[in-house]
Amino acid sequence: MSLNKAPKNNVFYRNQNWIYPRIAYGKGIYLYGEDGKKYIDACSGSAVANIGHGNEEVARCYEEQVKRIAFTHLSRWTVDVIEKCAEKISEWTPGDLNHVHFVSGGSEATEAAIKMARQYFIERDGKNTTKWKVISKWNSYHGATLGALSMTGDTPRRKIYDPMLLAFPKIPQFYHYRNPWGCKTLEETSIKAAQALEEEILRQGPENVAAFITEPVVGSAAPGAHPEKIYFEMVREICKKYDVLLIVDEVMSGFGRTGMKFGVDYFGVVPDIMTVAKGMSCGYTPIGAAIANGEVFETIMVKGSGNFVHGHTYGGNPLSCAVALCVINILEREGYVENAAKQGEYLMQKLQGLYKYPIVGDIRGKGLMIGVEFVKDRETKEPFDVSENIKGKVTINCLEEGVVVYPGGGSVDGVRGDHFLLAPPLNITKEEVDELYEKLERGIKKTCEQVL
Numbered sequence: 149m150s151l152n153k154a155p156k157n158n159v160f161y162r163n164q165n166w167i168y169p170r171i172a173y174g175k176g177i178y179l180y181g182e183d184g185k186k187y188i189d190a191c192s193g194s195a196v197a198n199i200g201h202g203n204e205e206v207a208r209c210y211e212e213q214v215k216r217i218a219f220t221h222l223s224r225w226t227v228d229v230i231e232k233c234a235e236k237i238s239e240w241t242p243g244d245l246n247h248v249h250f251v252s253g254g255s256e257a258t259e260a261a262i263k264m265a266r267q268y269f270i271e272r273d274g275k276n277t278t279k280w281k282v283i284s285k286w287n288s289y290h291g292a293t294l295g296a297l298s299m300t301g302d303t304p305r306r307k308i309y310d311p312m313l314l315a316f317p318k319i320p321q322f323y324h325y326r327n328p329w330g331c332k333t334l335e336e337t338s339i340k341a342a343q344a345l346e347e348e349i350l351r352q353g354p355e356n357v358a359a360f361i362t363e364p365v366v367g368s369a370a371p372g373a374h375p376e377k378i379y380f381e382m383v384r385e386i387c388k389k390y391d392v393l394l395i396v397d398e399v400m401s402g403f404g405r406t407g408m409k410f411g412v413d414y415f416g417v418v419p420d421i422m423t424v425a426k427g428m429s430c431g432y433t434p435i436g437a438a439i440a441n442g443e444v445f446e447t448i449m450v451k452g453s454g455n456f457v458h459g460h461t462y463g464g465n466p467l468s469c470a471v472a473l474c475v476i477n478i479l480e481r482e483g484y485v486e487n488a489a490k491q492g493e494y495l496m497q498k499l500q501g502l503y504k505y506p507i508v509g510d511i512r513g514k515g516l517m518i519g520v521e522f523v524k525d526r527e528t529k530e531p532f533d534v535s536e537n538i539k540g541k542v543t544i545n546c547l548e549e550g551v552v553v554y555p556g557g558g559s560v561d562g563v564r565g566d567h568f569l570l571a572p573p574l575n576i577t578k579e580e581v582d583e584l585y586e587k588l589e590r591g592i593k594k595t596c597e598q599v600l
């Protein structure tokens with residue numbers, strides 16, 4: 149298998165390097181290619197298809213809702229499934245994160261969250277407030293639209309659009325494996341990363357900072373990187389101290405991916421705004437949300453103007469809400485969050501076996517959100533030269549073995565992110581984890597033989 153040109157047809161594909169067969173259909177954790185081969189979807193697309201492919205119950209729900217009512221505009225109408233979906237989400241979210249602003253995906257959720265933060269301070273303090281800056285991090289991903297990309301700290305993805313991006317301040321990620329402070333333990337890195345937030349707020353002036361945005365467990369930019377609890381405890385305190393809203397991006401980590409309902413549940417903190425998408429509907433329909441706590445909601449919608457100056461046509465359409473509600477009910481009823489914790493632990497144990505291959509530098513993650521990072525030299529953590537295309541080689545070799553991984557992005561100080569994300573559907577069984585590991589190991593072994 150080698151890198152080919154994208155298929156020639158009328159689709160404006162995103163990638164010219166094409167290794168994947170055309171997909172005929174999917175069932176459970178498997179994708180079936182038109183090439184007659186069966187592939188384990190070990191990344192659920194991009195941590196999306198969390199209840200697996202081809203779910204019949206969702207298909208029935210879809211059909212029923214289309215027949216009832218597929219579209220109404222949320223600025224004028226409401227439908228029972230929209231309200232029920234918001235109610236179900238608020239049962240899942242921690243603390244008083246109960247107010248759901250529906251959008252159509254993760255980038256839109258980021259846009260809504262940062263605008264919500266800005267409007268909160270305007271409604272609370274008046275239009276002359278100087279609070280508008282949002283602090284985010286390097287080695288992070290919050291979306292591709294220009295506002296969300298301004299939050300995103302992923303150099304390769306930002307590069308050509310840099311002149312179009314807003315100059316929001318960035319601080320280092322809790323990416324312990326390549327932390328810039330020379331910390332030896334994850335706890336030290338977590339503390340340094342939290343202190344960096346306080347320093348940045350003071351540098352910018354707290355009167356100018358509206359919010360801080362972070363993933364609880366990093367997705368594509370440094371897959372699986374996570375802090376210790378102390379990080380979120382400190383960050384929560386710092387945000388409170390300087391009157392800065394805490395936005396947690398649960399687009400990838402939410403709805404059970406990490407083995408908890410939400411990534412922040414590991415750390416016992418409640419953000420002021422949370423963003424979700426992906427696992428909220430598990431890919432059966434495009435939907436996302438920015439979820440506000442009582443203070444933010446009341447300030448804008450009850451005590452304030454009562455008009456959040458933001459919205460998209462498809463945000464809160466009944467069809468997407470019905471499907472998301474159906475999917476969340478399935479996650480809940482089938483105990484898939486608990487299964488993600490259990491199988492995540494089992495997969496993580498098995499993955500330790502990969503350390504016998506010297507190109508494997510680091511394996512980290514929570515639940516079924518796991519990153520594997522490759523290095524030329526494990527001692528020094530020196531990466532391979534870009535021309536070696538390790539990420540591409542691993543991806544191809546794993547695909548040939550019948551397992552699909554998600555090659556990550558990210559880059560720190562010119563060091564490319566040679567890593568991939570493992571994020572199989574949350575309904576994976578122990579036997580399927582065994583099969584996944586065997587195939588993955590063969591792909592990595594082959595890569596190792598090719599490059600060493």
Ligand code: PMP
Nearest residue numbers: 253254255289290291367399400
């Ligand atoms: N935030 C995070 C953490 C993500 O992983 C993603 C998607 N990879 C987004 C935001 C953007 O979501 P979308 O692609 O649905 O716009």
